[in-house]
Amino acid sequence: MTRIFIPNESTALALGADDVAAAIVAEAAQRGLDIEIVRNGSRGMFWLEPLLEVESEDGRVGYSNVAPSDVGSILDAAFASGAPLSNCVGLVEEIPYLKQQQRLTFERIGITDPLSIDDYLLHGGLVGLRNALATEGAVACEQLIESGLRGRGGAAFPAGIKWRTVLQAQADQKYIVCNADEGDSGTFSDRLSMECDPFGLIEGMIIAGVVVGATQGFVYVRSEYPHAIDMLNAAIERARSAGWLGESVLGSGRAFDLYVVKGAGAYVCGEETALLESLEGKRGVIRAKPPLPALKGLYGKPTVINNVITLASVPIIFARGAQFYRDFGMGRSRGTLPFQLAGNIKHGGLVELAFGVTLRQLMVDFGGGTASGRPARAVQVGGPLGTYLPESQWDLPLDYEAYAAVGAVVGHGGIVVHDDTANLADLARYAMEFCVIESCGKCTPCRIGSTRGVEVIDKMRAPASTGEVRERQVILLRELCDTMVNGSLCAMGGMTPYPVISALNYFPEDFGVALEAAHDPATA
Amino acid sequence: LTPHAIAPAAELVARHASAEARATPGSSLLTVLHAIQDDAGYIPDGVVAPLAKAMNLSRAEVHGVITFYHHFRTTPPPQVTVQVCRAESCRSMGSEALVAHIEQRTGCHVDAHRHAPADGATAAPHGSGAVGVESVYCLGLCAVSPAMMINGKLVARVTPAKFDAALDSALSAASQDGQPRAAKEFA
Numbered sequence: 001m002t003r004i005f006i007p008n009e010s011t012a013l014a015l016g017a018d019d020v021a022a023a024i025v026a027e028a029a030q031r032g033l034d035i036e037i038v039r040n041g042s043r044g045m046f047w048l049e050p051l052l053e054v055e056s057e058d059g060r061v062g063y064s065n066v067a068p069s070d071v072g073s074i075l076d077a078a079f080a081s082g083a084p085l086s087n088c089v090g091l092v093e094e095i096p097y098l099k100q101q102q103r104l105t106f107e108r109i110g111i112t113d114p115l116s117i118d119d120y121l122l123h124g125g126l127v128g129l130r131n132a133l134a135t136e137g138a139v140a141c142e143q144l145i146e147s148g149l150r151g152r153g154g155a156a157f158p159a160g161i162k163w164r165t166v167l168q169a170q171a172d173q174k175y176i177v178c179n180a181d182e183g184d185s186g187t188f189s190d191r192l193s194m195e196c197d198p199f200g201l202i203e204g205m206i207i208a209g210v211v212v213g214a215t216q217g218f219v220y221v222r223s224e225y226p227h228a229i230d231m232l233n234a235a236i237e238r239a240r241s242a243g244w245l246g247e248s249v250l251g252s253g254r255a256f257d258l259y260v261v262k263g264a265g266a267y268v269c270g271e272e273t274a275l276l277e278s279l280e281g282k283r284g285v286i287r288a289k290p291p292l293p294a295l296k297g298l299y300g301k302p303t304v305i306n307n308v309i310t311l312a313s314v315p316i317i318f319a320r321g322a323q324f325y326r327d328f329g330m331g332r333s334r335g336t337l338p339f340q341l342a343g344n345i346k347h348g349g350l351v352e353l354a355f356g357v358t359l360r361q362l363m364v365d366f367g368g369g370t371a372s373g374r375p376a377r378a379v380q381v382g383g384p385l386g387t388y389l390p391e392s393q394w395d396l397p398l399d400y401e402a403y404a405a406v407g408a409v410v411g412h413g414g415i416v417v418h419d420d421t422a423n424l425a426d427l428a429r430y431a432m433e434f435c436v437i438e439s440c441g442k443c444t445p446c447r448i449g450s451t452r453g454v455e456v457i458d459k460m461r462a463p464a465s466t467g468e469v470r471e472r473q474v475i476l477l478r479e480l481c482d483t484m485v486n487g488s489l490c491a492m493g494g495m496t497p498y499p500v501i502s503a504l505n506y507f508p509e510d511f512g513v514a515l516e517a518a519h520d521p522a523t524a
Numbered sequence: 525l526t527p528h529a530i531a532p533a534a535e536l537v538a539r540h541a542s543a544e545a546r547a548t549p550g551s552s553l554l555t556v557l558h559a560i561q562d563d564a565g566y567i568p569d570g571v572v573a574p575l576a577k578a579m580n581l582s583r584a585e586v587h588g589v590i591t592f593y594h595h596f597r598t599t600p601p602p603q604v605t606v607q608v609c610r611a612e613s614c615r616s617m618g619s620e621a622l623v624a625h626i627e628q629r630t631g632c633h634v635d636a637h638r639h640a641p642a643d644g645a646t647a648a649p650h651g652s653g654a655v656g657v658e659s660v661y662c663l664g665l666c667a668v669s670p671a672m673m674i675n676g677k678l679v680a681r682v683t684p685a686k687f688d689a690a691l692d693s694a695l696s697a698a699s700q701d702g703q704p705r706a707a708k709e710f711a
Contacts, residue, residue, distance in 0.1 A: 011665050014678035046667035185611030188664040218550050223558075223595045224663055226676065259550040262558055264593035267661060281552025282585075283592040341667060343616035348667025371617065380612055384661075416666065418616045427612065434611075434661065 001034045002079070005053040005060065007110070008039035009195045010227045011188075016067065017050040023068035024052075027075050041196025043110030044350030045097055053092055054078040062092040097366055102328060103352045104336050105313045106189075109196040115234055117242055120199040126250070128318030132207040133252045135318075137167050140211040144314070147322035148334025153179055153270070153307030154382065154411040154491070156333075156400045159314075162304060165294040166212040169302035174214035176205050177279065177298055177305040180221040180228070181263050181270040184383025186342040186414030190308035192350055194221070194228040197312070198235035202258060204311035206249055207318060208304050209256035217256065218298070219308075220275050222263040232260050267384075267438035271490045272305045274440055285440045286490045307412070309338060328354035333399045333410075341367045343416035344376070360394040363417060374419040378427075378507065382411025384434055385495035387502040388424060409498065424507035428500040429457045435496040446493025449484045453500065456480060460511055470513050477504065533570030536560050541578040553579055553589050557596060566597045594660075599637060602656035603698040604691065607673040608634070608682075610659045613666035622670050623657075625684040629691070630655045654695065 006012075006021045021037060028035045042049060048064035052074060063074050064087050076082030089095060092110075103109075112119035120126075132140055145160030166174055178201065182190035193201055205217045221229050236258050239245050247255050266284045268274045273287035276298050297303025313335065317325045326334040333355035339362055341348045346368035353362075359379055363369070370376050378388045381398075387408035396402050403410050418427070435450035459465060460473035481497035488494040504511060539545070540559040548555075556575065561567050567590055576583045590596050608626060610619050623634055634657045665671035668680035672687070674694050679686065 010663075010678055011668055011680060014665055014671065014680035015668065049668070182664065183662055185609075185662045186613045186666045187662075188666055191664040216549055224660060224673075227678075257549070259548065261550045261552075261555065263595075264554060264558065265595035265660075266593050278554060279550070279552070281554045281556075281589070283588050285592075343613040343666065343669060345667070384612055414666070416613045416616060422616060427615070430612070430615070438661075 001036050003036045003038050003055040004028075005038045005040045005055075006050060006066075007042040007196075008114070008231075009042035010191065010225075011046050012042050012049040012051070013227065015049050015065075019068045020050050020052060020066050020071060023071040024075075027072045031075060031079070033075065033079055038113050040112060041109045041114045042192065043092060043098060044106065044192060045095065045347070046349040047347045048089065051089075051092070059091045059093055062089040062095070063087050064089050097347060097349070097351075100366075101352050102336050102354055104316050104325070104328070105193070105200070105309060106197070106338055106350065106352050107316070108200065109192060109350075112197070114196050114198055114231060115238060117199070117238055124319060125199055125315075126203060126244075128315035129203050129207050129210075129244075129250065131318045132210055133250065133254070135211075137211050137213065138164070140207075140318070141167055143322045144211075144317065146326065147317045148326040148329065148332070149310065149313055149317060150333070150400070151307060152309035152313070152337065152412065154184075154409065156410070159306060159310055162294050162306070163208065163212050165292070166214070166302045166304045169295055171302050173216075173299075173301045174212055175298045175301055175303045176208045176212070176214045176217035177276065177293075177303055178205055178217065178219040178311055179270065179272060179275055179305055179307045180219050180225070181275055182225070182308070182412070183222060183267040183270045184385075184412055184414050186380065186416035187340050187383060187412045188342070189338040189340055189350060189413065191225055191228050192338075193308050193312045194219075194225070195231045198232050199239065200315060201232070201308055201312045202235060202239050202244070204314035205258055206244060206256050207314050208306070208311060210249060210252070210254050212302075212304055214302075214304065215255045215257070217258040218279060219258065219260045220263060220269070220279055221260060222269075223265050229260055229262055236260065266440075267434075268440045268490075268492050271440075271492060273490070276303070276305070283440070285442050286492075288489060309412075330354070330356035330397060330399050331401055333401070337398070337410070337413045339398070339413045339415060341415055341417075343380075344370045344372055344419045345415075345417045346371050355399050356397045358395050358397055359389065359415065362398075362415060363394070367417070370417060370419045372419045372421070374421065376417050377420040377422055378418045378424055378503075380416045380418070380427075380499060381414070382409040383414050384431060385409070385491060385498055386411050386414070387498045388418075388427070388506060389502070390506040407498070407502070409495070423510050424503035425457065425461055425510040425512075428503040428511075429454060429461075431496055431499040431503075432457060435492060439492060443487070443489040443493060445484045445487035446489070446496070449480055449488075449493060450496060452480055453477065453484075453496075457500075457511075460513070465512075467513075470511070474504070474511075474513055532564075533568050534574050536564055536568070537571050537574040537578055539563070541575055553581065553586065554593075557590060561596060565601045566599055569598060597637065603654045604656070604675055604694045606630070606655065606657045606691070607660040607663075608657065609661065609663050609665075609669070609671045611661045611666075613662070614670040617669035619670040622672075622682060622684065622687065623659075626657055626687060629684075629688060630657060632657055635659050654698075655691070 053060040141164040150156040269284040274284040278284040338352040432453035
């Protein structure tokens, strides 16, 4: 029997993977072929999807951009030495885009059936959890600190220190919360993790639970990810049946159970305290900090709240050791980050690499340039609250500190490329408008400032505005952004100015102002 | 409100806010509202008071949660809901031009269900009533932008022609299914 792989993952599905799967069944039956269809995860090479893979003696051979009508000729080529096909990409593992990556957190994606426990165990699953169960909580926290893992959601806070705080807190109940409210445009690594390797996240959360002494975990997934929710629920059900979850995790006598809660379309719920409010069933309004969620989190109890990728990176750290993980990366940014190439990019997808790679390497060596074929003009790194970077900044190493030094953020590793038809004033206005739509309303700089920001940008750009009026608006916009940065309670209002000010600084011509007029007197 | 109009709303609350329905850890007003919307297609105004009573909350708290989240709708859904992504990645691949095409093709304004028409005319939220167009901010398909969801089905690398085909097939599927159950019971 030959196995044929066709992904069951949102991007592949959005490009017709289900229809391809149906065609495989029909065409194979017609030919009397002995095959097994595996609905694997995606490899994360999205420009090739739907990517069909046929098992062979040498490895898995891929066929890209498969339409249902292509399936017959693919089966002929694979099984009956039919004519070689132009969409055959050869051995999938040998494709440079994949081969040159350093996949740790995503070591299994695309290879395994995401819902197969056997596959998971065959590919290193549960080794980390077994080690963690045999380790004292305090020691495990030290190991996590030693690994250098920092929160992958964007804030980059050391995960081990957060866990240690929760471990040391005295309480009758503690919780693990996974932030899967991945709302940043240009990011999809959380979704891929949940859809293509849900057991990895589940294992990471169980480890968090046994290390800090929490018995309940919640994954808060945005409602825009229905497929991820389905996959996660199915995987949790299987994990429960297999005895990973419940009263006695793997027979250890320690309890941990896990539940999925669906968000309801609010970007600000990606902010951890707003997420906790939402999880409690309230409006997603942020809480002032302190107290930290590690001490007073969900229902007022000590809570580990980490992003999906952070938690999904935990099993490999406990399986292979802290030193193994921290050997990747640079400076204080240790390990790998799954970068996400998005927007106007030829080869969009997931590229997991150690910190230190440059934007240009990602965009050119992996991304292959823009999808439109036009020159790239601006790249937004780190989601809608991230800075727009012009070409002069594309050779910086992607590292939390190096980016912070130029007023940019690595964030969740999303990279959105815009070509030379992009108007950065449009995008700056949109950044403010998005803040108007998504502000939780708790603090004034964010709630009112964003509305004023849209107005100021509109005034600046109105055709009737004189140069003098425009220059006045530039000053106003800078002051407004300064107030938002310094006066907002959370990153929503506090970072909306990042794309706005970077657009103004690097691309003043799009705002109809001269370079000198746009120049920030503070940095002159 | 006539008793007739109250009955189904109370029934929804009884079904989804009961102690059994809320026994799962993580259950809250949010999960109950999801269950009601999944069942009825929207959250009828009539549920606010009985839901507040059942969950020991004020009506203001229930109303506040319903209106805070973009996902919840308080009017019956159209036969076909188009959710088009307008975030940065999709913008870089022409989502705004796509939105213009969608509005022209469907005859309805994007997000009309949230905004009163500027001229003060009676709202015609979904054009012909069959289709509604909503903005969403990221579907996580950013490597294959622009993206949309049409009646829950994801479509990537959307072009005007691809949109037209997807709309036609969603409309014909919807007309075969008939009106959504919710629209019949609660409209």
